[in-house]
Amino acid sequence: MSLPSPKVSRSGLDAVRFAAAVVAVLGLATQAAAAPPTAFGVEAATTSAADDLAEGHRLERARDWSAAIEHYDAALERHPDDSKLSYGLRRSKIHFGIDRRYADGSFDRDMLGMSPRTAYALFDDIFRQVRDRYVEDVRATAFVAHGTESLYLALANEKFVRGNLAHVDYARVQRLRDRLRARYWNRPVGTASARETVREVARLARSTAGLSETAVVMEYIFGGCNALDDYSNYLTPDRLDDLHGNIAGEFVGLGIEMKAENGQGMFLVDVLPGSPAEEGGLHAGEHIVTIDGVDCRSLSTDDAARLLRGPSGSTVTLRVADGTTERTWQGRFVRRAVQVKSVAAAKIIDPARGVGYIRMTGFQETTAEEMDEALESLRRQGMRSLVWDLRGNPGGLLTAAVEVLDRFIDDGVLVSTRGRTHDQNWTYSAHGPGTWRDLELALLVDQNSASASEIVAGAIRDHERGVIVGDRTYGKWSVQSILPVRGRTGLRLTTAKFYSPDGLTHGKVGLVPDLEVDSEALAGGPGTTSRTTAYRGRAGGIPDADPVIRAATNALRGGLYAKN
Numbered sequence: 001m002s003l004p005s006p007k008v009s010r011s012g013l014d015a016v017r018f019a020a021a022v023v024a025v026l027g028l029a030t031q032a033a034a035a036p037p038t039a040f041g042v043e044a045a046t047t048s049a050a051d052d053l054a055e056g057h058r059l060e061r062a063r064d065w066s067a068a069i070e071h072y073d074a075a076l077e078r079h080p081d082d083s084k085l086s087y088g089l090r091r092s093k094i095h096f097g098i099d100r101r102y103a104d105g106s107f108d109r110d111m112l113g114m115s116p117r118t119a120y121a122l123f124d125d126i127f128r129q130v131r132d133r134y135v136e137d138v139r140a141t142a143f144v145a146h147g148t149e150s151l152y153l154a155l156a157n158e159k160f161v162r163g164n165l166a167h168v169d170y171a172r173v174q175r176l177r178d179r180l181r182a183r184y185w186n187r188p189v190g191t192a193s194a195r196e197t198v199r200e201v202a203r204l205a206r207s208t209a210g211l212s213e214t215a216v217v218m219e220y221i222f223g224g225c226n227a228l229d230d231y232s233n234y235l236t237p238d239r240l241d242d243l244h245g246n247i248a249g250e251f252v253g254l255g256i257e258m259k260a261e262n263g264q265g266m267f268l269v270d271v272l273p274g275s276p277a278e279e280g281g282l283h284a285g286e287h288i289v290t291i292d293g294v295d296c297r298s299l300s301t302d303d304a305a306r307l308l309r310g311p312s313g314s315t316v317t318l319r320v321a322d323g324t325t326e327r328t329w330q331g332r333f334v335r336r337a338v339q340v341k342s343v344a345a346a347k348i349i350d351p352a353r354g355v356g357y358i359r360m361t362g363f364q365e366t367t368a369e370e371m372d373e374a375l376e377s378l379r380r381q382g383m384r385s386l387v388w389d390l391r392g393n394p395g396g397l398l399t400a401a402v403e404v405l406d407r408f409i410d411d412g413v414l415v416s417t418r419g420r421t422h423d424q425n426w427t428y429s430a431h432g433p434g435t436w437r438d439l440e441l442a443l444l445v446d447q448n449s450a451s452a453s454e455i456v457a458g459a460i461r462d463h464e465r466g467v468i469v470g471d472r473t474y475g476k477w478s479v480q481s482i483l484p485v486r487g488r489t490g491l492r493l494t495t496a497k498f499y500s501p502d503g504l505t506h507g508k509v510g511l512v513p514d515l516e517v518d519s520e521a522l523a524g525g526p527g528t529t530s531r532t533t534a535y536r537g538r539a540g541g542i543p544d545a546d547p548v549i550r551a552a553t554n555a556l557r558g559g560l561y562a563k564n
Contacts, residue, residue, distance in 0.1 A: 049079040056088045063158060064262065065096035066300075094153050094226065101222060102159040103302035105309070106238035110487060112163075112214060116202070118487075119217035120195060125485050126221050126234060127194055134228060135419055135478065135494045140194045141186070143224040147198065148184045150223020151205075151216060152177055164215045176208040225491075231480055232494045238309075240490040243482065246340075247397060249364040252312045255338040256282060260301045265289040265321065272338060280333045282320065289328065290319040310335050342367040342396075345389075346374035354384035355553050360404075363396030363452040368403035375407070375436065385440035387552045391470060395451025398479060398498070402428045405459050410435035412463060412501060415455045417479050419496030424479070441466030442552035445513060450474035457511050458500030468513040469552040475510035515555055517548045 052075035059068035072089035079085055101107045114122070130138050154160040155177050165173055180201070189197050198220045202213040225233050235243060245251035255275020258266040265287035271277045289297055291307040299307075308316060312335055319330045345359040356378035360367070378386070395401075398415070405414045409430045416427040443460050445453065445468060454473050460466050479496040499505050 047075070047078060049075070049082045049085060052079065053082075053084050053088065056085065056092075060088070060092060060095075063095070065092050065099060066260070068092040069096060091153060094150055094223070095157055097222065097226075098150070098154050098157045099159050099300060100302050101218075101236070102163050103300065103306055104236050104238055105306055106236045107218075108163075110237050111218060111489070112212070114214050114487070116213040116217070119214040120199060122486060122489075123198055123217055123221055124195055126491060127224065129483055129485070129491055129493065130224070130228065131191065133419075133421060133481070133483070133493055133495050134232065135496060138227055140189045140191045142227045144189045144194050144197055144220065145186050146225075146227040147220030147223040148180055148187075148201070150226060151201070151219040152180050154219050155180075155209075160215075164211055165209060168209050168211075172209045176205055176211070179204060179208065229478070229494050231476065231478060231492070233492055234485075235482075235490040235492055237488040240482075240488065243490070243492070246362075247364055249340045249342065249366045250337055251340070252337055253335055254280075254282075254308065254316070254333055258288065258301065258304070260299060260304065261287065263297055265297045266299075266301065266304050272340065275338045276333050276336055280331045281329075282318075282331075285324075287321045288318050289321050292317050312336050340364070341370060342400075343370040343374050346378060348378060348381045348383060349387065349549065350553060351382065353553075353557065354382045355556065356381075356383035356386045357389065357549070358386065359389040359391075361393055363393075363398075363400035363404070365397065365400065367396070367400040368407075371404050371407060383439075385442070385556045387442045387444065387549060387556075388466075389444040389549075390449045390453040390456060391444050391446040391548070392448045393450075393453045394448060394474075395453055395455075395476070398452060398455065401452035401455040405456055406430050407434065407436055408439070408441060409459060409463050409465055410437050414459050414501065415498050416501075416503075417496040417498045419479070421495070424481075424496040440556050442556050443468045444470045444548055444552055445473050445511070446471040446548075447474055447510070450476040451478075454506065454511055455498060455500075458504065458506070461511065461514075462501040462504070467515060467552070467555045468511070469515045469555060470513050470517055470548050472512050472516075473506070473510040475506055475508045477505045477507035515551055517551045 052071070056068055056072050056075065059065075059071055069089060069092045072085055072092060075085050076082070076089060127140075127143060130143065131140075155165075155173055161173070184197070184201060187197070198217060199213075201220075202216040205211040205216045206213055222234055242251070254277040255272035256268055256277045257270040257272075258268050261267045268282060268284050268286045268288065270284050271282050288304070289295065291304060294307055296304045296307065310316060314335050315332055316335065317330065317332050319328055321328045340362075342360055342362045342364050343358060344361045345357065347357055349355050349357040358371070358374050358378070360371070375383075375386075398417070402414050410432045411430050414428045414430055416425075418425055441460070443457060443466055445457055449457065449470075450473065454475075454477060457468055457473055461468060477498055478494045479498055480492050481495040483491045483493055485491050497505055497507060
């Protein structure tokens, strides 16, 4: 018996990265970026599938789901057709999601306390939205089967069991798992009977193991969304608030990006400029080892993030270890609103030739205004051409990408979207006034340039507006809508695909630059080290001797730029 084949994307950390993106901007947490193939001490060229599987099982037994995901993702690069490795990745991602839910205060506070009646109504809402609005047709059997799988794995998940079945005999739990496999694994379900099947399982779980019906329904809701793509998921109240903060470019917190390093604490990937963290003396590269007296050296990023949360004006005490001297120090920090800039750097990098440089780390509500300010500042300094850096930029608002593109392209289509419903079919076109039509342009992209970044790259390519330099882009050519659901929750759902002005889409394959330069050759550039967040990138300055920037400036000087 097997569930429908898992959807394994080009990067097995897609879901992790996207989920972490919201948290990272909030200065709360970010998961590790994908580790290099030799991260576990085994040469990629000689590692057998059996060895990779054994290492994956070891990480799963240690319940180190983030490391397991990274490992399986790298292993599948070596053995792309191995079904056991694929299911190991899938299984680890599901456990990772369960851990995140049970570390989320709003899930515990606002959702697990729902009455069964309310939970069933919530299931109906989610399933209806998916059925009506998801970009592809989703069968009831697939949605419910993924929920069954999530519940089956949850019954062996430490955090789920501790939260729901702490005093229940293991034999009863195992009996429930056996019955799930025997009776419900890939059981055919019609649209009209989806809710009744979930109710039947929930009542079986209650009678067999004393499990709350609401906890079961939640696994069918969150697990059902595993039948969708990596960019669609159900959002708890806190995750939805995080996402809205991300879109607005403002959040309440300390202003840090961090990830767990087992035994060492929360590694500070970045400290945002002007944040309470920077003002209090925190620096990228340090480790937080205690949070209000709680040792966090063995905590997950989400568990630590939960401790760091708090209202504006409240305080948190951190003990910090210096990564170079091993000195520790303690500081008290006040949480407050922090502004996140999407333009992380803007400067003249070649005064003699008037070459300006702008690095953009995301597309949010303030992006167009920030871009205008940066362009005007550089123009006053003598800018005649521009290197626009979108490396490591995972995207953001489609409308922000359109607004910024409108500054560089004066006529024609910028991007179009196509979905299953009429309200998802749109064409966005340029407006002539205010266009920087005479500014020579080089656009930098890499394998972490996704979504809105690819909208920009597609339009620049099709309009022959500039030269594109770097690596093949990520390949996320889809549009997500944020749909409100009862209980202050939300559903992030892929509702359309987007197409370049020439009607092209590069989903799952990415866009190939005009001039390819391997980003791994960078010496500490954005998004190239395994310790750098996969979302925003470092807030620091422009790396010295960056070969991609050098190639871009040479291309501008050499006439590779083609002006329409």
